[in-house]
Amino acid sequence: MATPLATLGVISIGEMGLGIAKLLKANGYRVVTNITTHARAESASLDLVSSDEELASTSDYILSIVPPRNAIATAERIMKVSTSASFAKRETPLYFLDLNAVAPKSVRGIAELLKPAGNNIRFLDGAIIGSPPSLKDDHTDLNTVEAWKRPSIPMSGPHVLADAERSGAHLANVLNSQHISEQIGSASGLKMSFAAVTKGFTALAIQSFTTASRLGVLPELQQHLQTYMPKTYEMANASVPVMPPKAYRWVREMEEIGATLAEDGGFEENEAIFGGIARTYDLVAHGTDLGKEKTGERNRGKTVEDVATLMSEGIDRRKQKMD
The missing domain is CATH 1.10.1040.10 (N-(1-d-carboxylethyl)-l-norvaline Dehydrogenase; domain 2)
Incomplete structure (x- = not known):
C-alpha cells in the first residue's frame, strides 16, 4: 500500500493560493486551510480547520501566499501556535514556505522571527513567478503535472524542499520548484x-x-x-x-x-x-x-x-x- 502524500496548509486562498491548492489536490495531496477562507475553500473541495493551531498541527507543510503587507503577521501567527500542546506532539518538523512577494530583508526578518522554534519549524524562502496554475486546454486528465500550466517557484535557504522526508521530492516536482541557493533571500x-x-x-x-x-x-x-x-x-x-x-x-x-x-x-x-x-x-x-x-x-x-x-x-x- 502506497504511503499517503503529505498534508499541506495553504494561507490564504486568494487567486494564487486557490490555483496552487487545486494543483496540489489534483496531484493527490490533502490541502487544508483556515475556515476564514470558507467560500473559496469550498469551491476547491479543501478541508477546513478552525484555527491556526489546528492548521499548524495538521500540516506537514504550510504555504504562506498572502498579500505582501500580511507576510510577517502570517509568520507570527504560526510562531505563536508553535508553543501549543498539540504542536508539541508532532513527530516531524513543520516546513514553512514563505512564497510572498517581499524583499529579501523582509524574508530574513521572518526567518529570524521563526528561529526560537528551532528545528520544529524549517523555513524556506520561496517566490512565485508567473500566473496561478491552470489546466491546459488540451488535457482532460487533471491528475498529472503535465496537464497544468504552472508558475515557477524558486526556493532558497539551508533546507531543500526536495530533500524533505514527507513527499519532498514529489512536492517539489508538482510545484515546479527549483532550489537556487543556500542563502535566505535569494529566491525573494x-x-x-x-x-x-x-x-x-x-x-x-x-x-x-x-x-x-x-x-x-x-x-x-x-x-x-x-x-x-x-x-x-x-x-x-x-x-x-x-x-x-x-x-x-x-x-x-x-x-x-x-x-x-x-x-x-x-x-x-x-x-x-x-x-x-x-x-x-x-x-x-x-x-x-x-x-x-x-x-x-x-x-x-x-x-x-x-x-x-x-x-x-x-x-x-x-x-x-x-x-
Missing part, C-alpha cells in the same frame, strides 16, 4: 528583480497611455508602438488590462521592490523609482473606478484605452478636490 530577490521589470513596465505603460490620452494622441502612440516596437505594444496590451484587480496588492510589492533595490542592489534614495510606481498603483486602486474591479467579475478597464480613460477621470477628480 529573484522575484523582486523579475517583478521590477514586469510590473514596473506595466506602471510605465499606464502613465504613458494615460498621458497620451489626455493629450489626445493615444491612437498615434499606439500606431508608433505597433510600427517601431511591436513587442512592447503587445506586452502593454497584455499586461495593462489584467492589472486593475491586482493593483491594491501591488502597492506594497512595489515598496518591497524599492527596498530590495536599495538594500541589496545598492541604489541610493535619489536613484529610487519604485516609490513613484507604488503610488501609481495606489492611484489605480484607491483613486479610480479601476479599484472596484475583481478577478472573474470584470466590467471596466479591459482595454488599455479604457484604463487610460478611467485613470484620467480619477486624476481629474483628484485635481478638483485639491482646488
Whole structure:
C-alpha cells in the first residue's frame, strides 16, 4: 500500500493560493486551510480547520501566499501556535514556505522571527513567478503535472524542499520548484528583480497611455508602438488590462521592490523609482473606478484605452478636490 502524500496548509486562498491548492489536490495531496477562507475553500473541495493551531498541527507543510503587507503577521501567527500542546506532539518538523512577494530583508526578518522554534519549524524562502496554475486546454486528465500550466517557484535557504522526508521530492516536482541557493533571500530577490521589470513596465505603460490620452494622441502612440516596437505594444496590451484587480496588492510589492533595490542592489534614495510606481498603483486602486474591479467579475478597464480613460477621470477628480 502506497504511503499517503503529505498534508499541506495553504494561507490564504486568494487567486494564487486557490490555483496552487487545486494543483496540489489534483496531484493527490490533502490541502487544508483556515475556515476564514470558507467560500473559496469550498469551491476547491479543501478541508477546513478552525484555527491556526489546528492548521499548524495538521500540516506537514504550510504555504504562506498572502498579500505582501500580511507576510510577517502570517509568520507570527504560526510562531505563536508553535508553543501549543498539540504542536508539541508532532513527530516531524513543520516546513514553512514563505512564497510572498517581499524583499529579501523582509524574508530574513521572518526567518529570524521563526528561529526560537528551532528545528520544529524549517523555513524556506520561496517566490512565485508567473500566473496561478491552470489546466491546459488540451488535457482532460487533471491528475498529472503535465496537464497544468504552472508558475515557477524558486526556493532558497539551508533546507531543500526536495530533500524533505514527507513527499519532498514529489512536492517539489508538482510545484515546479527549483532550489537556487543556500542563502535566505535569494529566491525573494529573484522575484523582486523579475517583478521590477514586469510590473514596473506595466506602471510605465499606464502613465504613458494615460498621458497620451489626455493629450489626445493615444491612437498615434499606439500606431508608433505597433510600427517601431511591436513587442512592447503587445506586452502593454497584455499586461495593462489584467492589472486593475491586482493593483491594491501591488502597492506594497512595489515598496518591497524599492527596498530590495536599495538594500541589496545598492541604489541610493535619489536613484529610487519604485516609490513613484507604488503610488501609481495606489492611484489605480484607491483613486479610480479601476479599484472596484475583481478577478472573474470584470466590467471596466479591459482595454488599455479604457484604463487610460478611467485613470484620467480619477486624476481629474483628484485635481478638483485639491482646488
